[in-house]
Amino acid sequence: MSHLERLLTGEPRVATAGVDLLAEGVESQGATVVRTDWRPPLEGTEDALATITAAVDLDAANREAVGRLVGTHPHWAGIAVASEVIPAMGERTFLHAGPPLEWADCSGPMRGALIGAMIYEGLAGTPEEAIALGPEIELSPCHHHRSVGPMAGVVSPTMPVSVIEDANGEGVSYATLNEGLGKVLRYGAFAPEVIERLRWIDKVLAPVLADVLRRRGPVDLRSIVSQALQMGDDGHNRNRAATSLLLRELAPSLIDGEGPADRRAEVFRFLNSNDHFMLNLVMAAGKIGVDAAAGVRGSSLVTTMARNGTEFGIRLSGTGDAWFTAPAPVVDGLYLGAFTAEDANLDIGDSAITETVGLGGFAMAASPAIVGFVGGTASGAVQRTLTMYEITLTEHPDYKIPILESRGTPTGIDAVRVVRTGILPVINTGIAGKEAGVGMVGAGIVDAPVACFTSAVQALAEECSNA
Amino acid sequence: MDHIEVRRRTYHDSVRLMQASAAVQKIAGVEVALIAMATDLNLGLLEDLHFEVPGDTVPDDMIVAIRASSEGAIPAALTALEGALVVAPASGGGMLAPPQPHLLSSAARLSDLNLGLISVPGPHAFVEAADALRAGLNVMIFSDNVSVEHEIALKRLGVEKDLLVMGPDCGTAIVGGIGLGFANAVRPGPVGIVGASGTGTQHISCLLDDAGVGISHALGTGSRDLSAAVGALATLQGIEALDADPATRVIVIVSKPPAPEIAAKVRALAAECSTPTVMCMIGEDTLEAGATAALAILGVEAPAPESWPAAVSAHRPGTIRGLFSGGTLRDEARMVLRGLMGEPAAELEMIDFGDDEYTRGRPHPMIDQRLRLDQLAATSADPAVGVALIDVVLGYGSHPDPASELAPVIEDAVAAGLAVVVSLCGAAGDPQGRDRQAASLNEAGAAVFSSNAAAAAHAHALMEGGSA
Structure with missing residues (x-):
């Protein structure tokens, strides 16, 4: 039976957009009516939306893009040296989080992390030397190099990186090994103990893990994340369950591994004490997905949301490599100790990739343990996740939320639905101190800036009308 | 410390x-x-x-x-x-209830729906409707101010997806017994209507209802569907759908006369249908004639349309002024008057208060009668006018009790010597109570007709005869 015949053989089941009086008229006859809370699209997008709607089959394009996104199956395959595997990474290339950035525009934590990385690379002996050298190094966004990094996200040439591979395709991505909390490079700290820990990561952690992965084979990250969501993680701010599951996966090969037992014990202790170890791997797993989803003509799927501490930038599948940026927002958060909002840097990090692939703020309903970030109620967290369904294209086939009757997480942000509804993607995030070297000062939530989506949709319209 | x-x-x-x-x-x-x-x-x-x-x-x-x-x-x-x-206790129920959707396509994800009713401002209707169609919803677009290009794009998408696009500028539909927009509470029955005119559709459905014959579906197409540019895309789709519908035994097509090539297309499809069809072209045929033709096919003799003659017979001499809320009813009245009095009919002042020029910034006159009430009062004070011809459209979506506002103004008008003729478009079962409305208008001194053509003819007779 055709759609139209079906309409005529049953009762109409109606959704209304606009005048309430018309909805009331239908309701008064006892018919099923769902009233929408329709509102005009974000200012300046009306013509762009019409152009896109007329020019492309937006649904088909987005179905293709989001299908590619959720069709990837990332595995942690090994450890390698950054400059040896990451494409287009030269001896003086320093990757950073977020959209492209000049040294002069770097925020405190970004500058601090770059200073630390220059010292780590031996290019500078002191912070002063590093600052002098700053303008000469080559800065490039992680996202341009199949990489992602939390907070400052700095990757320098000799750092060890995890190699993530797609079991369902050719995709590959990279991320550094998470350093733990406290004074760490990703929050812009560059004190001697920070550099020392990086060296320990290079000398002990990386080789031990490389050996473990070699012997046990790749670790299925999609499976771990799926399980972790059942155990209270959101995949962004809470990775305790995922890290614990990872440790279980690694433990047998870690225990019967090669090399001195005390080094393996050190690695075990480090992983055990670092609830965020899994974050970098979750992010890199997401990067495999968004890279697979890039380049679908006409698609308004958001393939990147990333912040460099100065600007927030997004990219769409249908607009190539173009970034759409706005000033990075202030995070609404809770502060550690005596820190206050005064001490906070603007939003920073590639970790919003978790939200981009249906985790983090989008999976908050799975994570009552972190609801404090959204005002303290579990119901608020559930409502946030439910709200995100309206701006996403699909429900993740494997990432399920038990309390929502195991509904898949809202996955694949549609910039068109963002500007049509005015609902902005919600991001769970850590807050870096604004002074270089301070480290983490708090955590909270932040909405992606409106202007990114407005300009991205306008650019997509232009792309559509040119093609 | x-x-x-x-x-x-x-x-x-x-x-x-x-x-x-x-x-x-x-x-x-x-x-x-x-x-x-x-x-x-x-x-x-x-x-x-x-x-x-x-x-x-x-x-x-x-x-x-x-x-x-x-x-x-x-x-x-x-x-x-x-x-x-202190750990606050979990709040009671409702935590898992999804938030109210903003978009029709989101509503369609949450529930099993089959129709989107769109009355957002015109410039936004295209995007909303296209998205709803892609989400598998048929759409009725009440909004006007949608460009012809967008209308064509939507209707092509509808044809491609086998979904109906009613509108833009579609005020009336009845689907599966449920009235959408301005529609009357008519009984279910064998007549299917495909209508480019909302009030035309309403009028025919009410006349059929009075004859004891009901409506299977009334599918609106929007006023421009039979233009050469749009090419009757929705009309053709609607005819096919009704032809396939087992409940529909007669199809009535209501439209202004279309461009010849479009008329040919529609007639060609109508000829192929296994269901008999009636073409009711406004400006050529009366709506009453359309209803009668449909009844004839069903073997039902059309009863004389209901009327409630005025008690007052004397009125002042003068011309006819028409104050309408339905454009089609206005056009039909003018056609009837032209038939009776020839070209001078073109000079009569016949206002459609539903026209864009009068609805900018205010609700449709079927909902908000104030402008028309003022005009009727002004007409009583205009000695050149002897007969006021007005329409009152009842049904879902319309004013809940139009007679309550009209009756006092009519009383004053009649007292001033004006004859008032009302074309009352309503079904006996309408929420306003058609017969109660008629009685109230009649008591105020108006002659009331359920046939618009009959109302126009009566107005003419009053003007010619000085009294009736």
């Missing part, structure tokens, strides 16, 4: 503790507050803040460290802390 306290084996998660710290910090007199588990990291923070760090803690102890400008602030701070650490 510093308040340091270790609470042994007391666990709260770090988020709650950060919130607690924040709550305590808000208390007047508190300079610094750190409520945290005694991890190495937090002990380090404590040290950085120059608190005296207790020596014998383990990580599952909770530390309360508060620095206040005076001792008096500490009790308030501790009270605030207890408040912040």
